[in-house]
Amino acid sequence: AQSVSQHNHHVILSEAASLELGCNYSYGGTVNLFWYVQYPGQHLQLLLKYFSGDPLVKGIKGFEAEFIKSKFSFNLRKPSVQWSDTAEYFCAVNKPNFGNEKLTFGTGTRLTIIP
Amino acid sequence: NAGVTQTPKFRILKIGQSMTLQCTQDMNHNYMYWYRQDPGMGLKLIYYSVGAGITDKGEVPNGYNVSRSTTEDFPLRLELAAPSQTSVYFCASSYSGVSGANVLTFGAGSRLTVL
Numbered sequence: 001a002q003s004v005s006q007h008n009h010h011v012i013l014s015e016a017a018s019l020e021l022g023c024n025y026s027y028g029g030t031v032n033l034f035w036y037v038q039y040p041g042q043h044l045q046l047l048l049k050y051f052s053g054d055p056l057v058k059g060i061k062g063f064e065a066e067f068i069k070s071k072f073s074f075n076l077r078k079p080s081v082q083w084s085d086t087a088e089y090f091c092a093v094n095k096p097n098f099g100n101e102k103l104t105f106g107t108g109t110r111l112t113i114i115p
Numbered sequence: 116n117a118g119v120t121q122t123p124k125f126r127i128l129k130i131g132q133s134m135t136l137q138c139t140q141d142m143n144h145n146y147m148y149w150y151r152q153d154p155g156m157g158l159k160l161i162y163y164s165v166g167a168g169i170t171d172k173g174e175v176p177n178g179y180n181v182s183r184s185t186t187e188d189f190p191l192r193l194e195l196a197a198p199s200q201t202s203v204y205f206c207a208s209s210y211s212g213v214s215g216a217n218v219l220t221f222g223a224g225s226r227l228t229v230l
Contacts, residue, residue: 006157009155034218036219043205043221043223043224044158044205044207044219044221045221046218046219049218090158102148102160102163102173103148103219104160105150105157105158105159106157107155107156108155108157
């Protein structure tokens with residue numbers, strides 16, 4: 001079965017620390033990759049996405065992610081986190097197939113930033 | 116522009132009761148989705164629709180039903196509520212004119228408790 005794995009369930013960092021959240025998927029072939037974020041009390045919103053082209057994708061709020069096809073990975077990074085980055089982060093994947101656009105989400109990583 | 120609107124935001128049901136979670140979007144998106152979010156489990160797709168009159172099952176459809184009579188509305192019905200359906204439900208929509216353009220807009224969520 002197709003799956004998306006986020007191995008870090010809860011990450012705690014101090015402000016200004018660097019962040020890397022792991023995401024691995026089990027699909028073969030062409031994929032679309034996403035990171036969504038859910039801030040406390042808010043609904044999910046798109047952080048960044050990769051469809052094709054440059055495997056290093058830049059998103060909002062200083063986040064970036066790198067698609068490494070050989071490793072089936074799409075890790076999320078930020079060089080210096082802020083307290084406002086406290087949120088739950090979800091990696092998601094779909095296989096482009098017109099009429100079957102379903103996203104599969106990972107289990108999420110809760111990020112807590114300590115001031 | 117309201118985006119995706121879900122009602123109610125909170126609801127407590129007794130075992131065996133039925134209810135409908137409403138979802139409306141005003142972005143003329145053709146695709147709509149229902150997900151449930153459980154702690155540590157990420158988001159699981161319940162049902163989705165690629166257009167009015169067309170619905171299909173996701174990963175966890177048992178105990179739920181949907182309909183899509185208009186482009187705007189995608190209600191989720193629970194016929195016989197069970198404690199296992201205690202969860203936060205998210206409706207989402209997207210426009211995907213061509214394969215790979217799928218980016219979801221989420222509603223604020225509906226927290227359902229079944230006692």
